[in-house]
Amino acid sequence: MNRYLVPASLLGTAVGGAVLFKDYVAGGACPSKATIQGKTVIVTGANTGIGKQTALELARRGGNIILACRDMEKCEAAAKDIRRETLNHRVNARRLDLASLKSIREFAAKIIEEEERVHVLVNNAAVMRCPHWTTEDGFEMQLGVNHLGHFLLTNLLLDKLKASAPSRIINLSSLAHIAGHIDFDDLNWEKRKYDTKAAYCQSKLAIVLFTKELSQRLQGTGVTVNALHPGVARTELGRHTGMHSSTFSSFTLVSE
Numbered sequence: 001m002n003r004y005l006v007p008a009s010l011l012g013t014a015v016g017g018a019v020l021f022k023d024y025v026a027g028g029a030c031p032s033k034a035t036i037q038g039k040t041v042i043v044t045g046a047n048t049g050i051g052k053q054t055a056l057e058l059a060r061r062g063g064n065i066i067l068a069c070r071d072m073e074k075c076e077a078a079a080k081d082i083r084r085e086t087l088n089h090r091v092n093a094r095r096l097d098l099a100s101l102k103s104i105r106e107f108a109a110k111i112i113e114e115e116e117r118v119h120v121l122v123n124n125a126a127v128m129r130c131p132h133w134t135t136e137d138g139f140e141m142q143l144g145v146n147h148l149g150h151f152l153l154t155n156l157l158l159d160k161l162k163a164s165a166p167s168r169i170i171n172l173s174s175l176a177h178i179a180g181h182i183d184f185d186d187l188n189w190e191k192r193k194y195d196t197k198a199a200y201c202q203s204k205l206a207i208v209l210f211t212k213e214l215s216q217r218l219q220g221t222g223v224t225v226n227a228l229h230p231g232v233a234r235t236e237l238g239r240h241t242g243m244h245s246s247t248f249s250s251f252t253l254v255s256e
Helices: 002-026 049-060 072-086 101-114 141-156 158-163 175-179 196-217 236-240 247-252
Strands: 040-044 064-069 091-095 120-123 167-172 223-228
Touching: 040 049, 049 064, 049 072, 049 120, 064 072, 072 091, 091 101, 101 141, 101 158, 120 141, 141 158, 141 196, 158 167, 158 223, 167 196, 175 196, 196 223
Parallel strands: 040 064, 040 120, 064 091, 120 167, 167 223
Antiparallel strands: none
16 A cells, blocks of 8 residues: 555645646636626727637626727627627627727727727737737737737827726736846847747736836826736637647646
């Protein structure tokens, strides 16, 4: 019997550690039961992953939810899913391509014209460790979509958010910002060999710095600004890394 004791203990420790690690990387559950009846919420990148789950939960809480996505077919399908699951029919899809300044301006103009209030802006959409692509306007894709696109969108909607106070802006960053370094002499990686990880970390650091500065500037306006690390989940964001398809991630990461 004793010869099985050590292997059994090691196995139990490994399984227990994996379970605890899964709970840790997934983050905690929100304990709030607050409702948001009558509140208008915009969630970018809401057709899949964390964005869709955010929109789903806020729809359950009674909000008027606007899903802002590049792919309208997927966006309409996500809106339909959320309406069916929550029985909240105030869930709508709008086209927003964060890799296009023109698209961002068109989206914001329509929101300003058609929506009386915007109470919450969730800047969720992102790309992660993609090849060295550029946006329609020539920006490195990760910085362009993750930060610059949301930077413009936020500023275009700022007067509407102020008029809707108390309101809030939520920027999804990542713990990856800790490893970030912003090279102001080569933001678009035109002078260096492209590093997908470093470019991603740069974009997430830019989000944190933007959040801190905007929060200070908006003090006293009734608009609060926060950045967050959403935990680690197995979503389409990791499509360029392959990490979400490994056996380890299948066990440890939460599916969205």
